[in-house]
């Protein structure tokens with residue numbers, strides 16, 4: 569199911585930023601020369617479908633894909649305006665770096681970027697961890713939104729760990 573977020577209610581979270589910085593994480597826009605590195609990383613962890621969406625997000629200017637890095641290595645990513653305008657996602661954090669605030673920081677930074685380019689609301693497309701989105705940014709479910717924009721999508725096959 570999709571979820572809706574009020575972007576006008578969001579504020580930067582300096583405490584969260586400081587928490588991830590203390591662990592050595594940096595969040596920044598993806599750079600197009602990194603496309604092959606980023607999509608390979610995503611495909612091996614989350615499947616080819618998400619790598620395809622990230623390709624779209626990294627193929628525009630300015631790019632709509634944020635990366636979390638630590639010691640020069642990719643730790644997580646978050647995209648928006650990939651499959652549909654106004655949609656957040658996909659996003660993912662490497663298992664070894666979870667529960668350190670990186671997922672929340674990526675989410676917030678991406679949503680604030682969406683607000684800055686003029687969106688009033690964001691849709692979390694096909695939200696998996698709904699409680700995570702509710703707690704972090706007050707997202708609410710959109711009734712009747714499944715399969716939503718993904719209706720009739722081809723079978724993506726067993727293309728990665730999630731196959732999604």
Ligand SMILES: CC(C)(COP(=O)(O)OP(=O)(O)OC[C@H]1O[C@@H](n2cnc3c(N)ncnc32)[C@H](O)[C@@H]1OP(=O)(O)O)[C@@H](O)C(=O)NCCC(=O)NCCS
Nearest residue numbers: 659660661666667668669670671672694695696697699700
């Ligand atoms: C969802 C995800 C991005 C969160 O990344 P993370 O770096 O671990 O997130 P944070 O450390 O910022 O926040 C973790 C908090 O969210 C909660 N959380 C994470 N996944 C959750 C889930 N599936 N359901 C409920 N809560 C969840 C954790 O319990 C934790 O809360 P706590 O700090 O009180 O313990 C990561 O778990 C992930 O990559 N999951 C697989 C891919 C995925 O589902 N992406 C979303 C697709 S819509």
